Amino acid sequence: MTKMNKERSLSKNQQIILDLIDKSSEPLKAYTILFNVQKKGIKAPPQVYRALDKLVEIGKIHKIESRNAFVACKNSNCEISKATAFSICESCEEVDEVSDTKLSKFLSKFNDKKGMTFKRFNLEFFGLCKRCKIK
């Protein structure tokens, strides 16, 4: 039996950029990433966008569409970039990945009336986080 290595190894640029996003407590924008990895030899936007595209594709990171920013996947190396949900505080811009079994089951089962077949969804909740409500 051949060793099916599910764990794809990342390229140099992919790893550098994933490391940065992983360490960050907040979503990072492409150009913020660029500025932060220039010392590591990544000098131009396409290098960043290519790595980001790949990382999104393999589920290591997610794009927060409403913010054009990227976060690391917290769901133990998420195979399910097919089913993403985030909570976004409109005051402090804190973003968290929502992981709720009921929610993802409900949405994954959801069927369109017009006969579309869904492969994937992305859900973004907006509101105020605990801390910002108090202020």
Place this chain on the structure above:
Amino acid sequence: MTKMNKERSLSKNQQIILDLIDKSSEPLKAYTILFNVQKKGIKAPPQVYRALDKLVEIGKIHKIESRNAFVACKNSNCEISKATAFSICESCEEVDEVSDTKLSKFLSKFNDKKGMTFKRFNLEFFGLCKRCKIK
């Protein structure tokens, strides 16, 4: 009893841009809109973006975040721009507003574990529409 006119009247630019989006069968991008209303005297991006912002705010249109494009609200002048859901065909890029009572109830009731208060959500489903599945 004073007449509470819920029906806000749109400004000239807002009306021009809403008309265009309304007539369109597909989501329109800001610069596509700009090019199409230049003959009507709207010449610069800020004019378009201002009108779009307002129209989104009052629920006449919605932004498809993953596409940076705008569609008219089909839910009878949607007060509920608080709860939007769309289906997006990844092949032909057709976009439809999903209106499903169960879905919107479920999501509107959804409560965050971390104590966030949600005011609004946006959900985008991706897949293949009926027609594109056949091809």
Place this chain on the structure above:
DNA sequence: CTCTAAAACGTTATATTATTACATACTGTT
């Protein structure tokens, strides 16, 4: 009607986000 504040407008410039295009190099099979 007149005054006022809010909203909308027009304009120029610029910031931010993302892609095209092309030449080169690396990686892992056969």
Place this chain on the structure above:
DNA sequence: AACAGTATGTAATAATATAACGTTTTAGAG
């Protein structure tokens, strides 16, 4: 070694969005 697929580096440019002004219009209060 040869090939295919993936990744790289680089320059240029496209596409999306906002800042910052000053002016004009609109709707309501008095």
